[in-house]
Amino acid sequence: MTSLLALSPLILVCATAIVVMLTIAWRRCYDLTATLTVIGLNLALAAQLLAWWQAPLDVTLLMTVDGLSIFGGVLILVATLACATLGHAYLEGARGPREEYYLLLLCAAAGGIALVSSRHLASLFFSLELLSMPLYGMLAYTYRERGALEAGVKYMVLSAAASAFLLFGMALLYARTGHLDFAGLGEALASAGSDGWLLAGMGMMLIGLGFKLSIVPFHLWTPDVYEGSPAPAATFLASASKVAVLIVLLRLLQSAPATQDAWFHSLLAVLAFVTMLAGNLLALMQQDLKRLLGYSSIAHFGYLLVALVINEGLAVETAGIYLVTYVLTTLGAFGVVTLLSSPYGGADASRLHHYRGLFWRRPYLTAVLTVMMLSLAGIPLTAGFIGKFYIVAVGVEASRWWLVGAVVAGSAIGLFYYLRVMVTLFLPEPGMQRRDATTDWAQRAGGVVVLALAALVVLLGVYPAPMIDWVRLMAAT
């Protein structure tokens, strides 16, 4: 019974998916489907409280419910709720079936929630696939766009290749150690010393997970997929999916002290360094807001890797705080893109010139986007600053000067392109406009979500104590 209570968020999300599927089979009603989805997600969010009472608890040998998993689950559910709300406005004008979007969204959310609480390689692999498989469908959802279809196919092929690497890595580790659970694997790795097969296995697993996080040598898919896919799906990919994978990577690194092995450790540090610089440099000259956000997310995961590399002291707390600020900001930035592109009618408004002079038409929406850009750049008084401050603090404390230098250099480069977007918003308006938000955007659910996110980003930037307390509480158990 306690196990069932501990897993209740996951069970509720899966049950909602099945209820939604049956409803679609019974009668196609767009609003009903969306409402059911949102109700189910909210119930699951409330059920995280039930799970919190049971934590920490190991459920069979596959899952564990602890602070980290509840933290990840809450972030994923919030991101999924935002994606559902934004998707509702976006898909309103779409031709063809629209209800399946929610079904795919729920399945992906279930995968994410299972992923953050898995403590066994089998459940890791299945949850990761459950997270990715619906994403193929979501990214190609508006199949009539060439870009969307390309994004879906590209993500599917590359993701399948990455999964193959991950699986092969797991097989090698299992062949050498005979363990599939993280704890046993960690012990076996610690006692095994350095062994070529083990290193190969760990490297292959890193490739698989690094692909999902778009760490630099495996980042090539990111800008294309972000650009081509429909905005709500890209939002989910950038927020919930990455949070889930990062948390499972964190858990993996924590439970396997052997990964403190010098070789593996310095490899991670080099990856973090390259990711920060390459992500920021590649974003410099982008003419497309979604591509720019894609490169910016690469850079942000470089910063997050710094916390994982150090993996001592405040590292877990830092990763948690950075994830919260990153998710809020990304949801807000993509939310504005979604609102400008909805209701769906052809390709998204993602070119930068679509945003030229936005201030003179939609001042509040511009304010939201400006806040998000400032937060992404890590300017004080926004939530992004708190996250970046923690990263730098942890780096300085561990005296990893190269990494701290890269964080600072990356932020400086980042400032340039974030400011470039902001300047575009305030330029005089050109003659013709292709896409615009609906006039009553602020009264609709999507607009309310975006405004609330902006308020939250500013609020947490000014008064971050509640967030820090919460993350500390979660990291402690």
Add this chain to the structure above:
Amino acid sequence: MEIAFYLSAVVAVLATLGVVTGRHPVHALLYLIVSLIAVAMVFFALGAPFAGALEIIVYAGAIMVLFVFVVMMLNLGEAAAQQERAWLRLSTWLGPAILSGVLLLVLLVTLIGTDVGGRIEGETLTAKAVGTLLFGPYLIVVELAAMLLLAALVAASHLGRSEAHDESHAVRQVPSKRTADGRGRAASERSLGDDTSSEENSR
């Protein structure tokens, strides 16, 4: 038994190479079936007859269905039959035949031969053991796999149906384009109206 393991593994690798390098889907599928049967042999040699049987039933069986689909999608006619005859050369079927011959040899030797070097260590995994494991400690993975299949089905049905929908659009609009006068335009408008009404009906 060790020799059976290694021979089957070599066959699997070679056959998979054949799949990757094959230029024609049907030929590639032939190699794929051999590869799957070889993997099943590997499972048998390792003492997991249940996994081996599943490999043959599910994969080789499912691949046969895929085979049929590919053949169905290819336009089969007199020309296709001729093409088929032209393709059926020694060089085409020799590769898969030799590889499956090796597998057959391995099977016969292990069936007839009395002791070919003993067996690989480890206990035999039966269907019952797999079942108790799957529905005991690994129950959550089974449930996750169920959700995964549901998600894959939904994604495939969404993307697949849309293609069929597009095709019906194209077919309906082609004749109206041919008549380039006002009547043609009216017809195309009507067909568009039909489309929207049929969409509304389907909703």
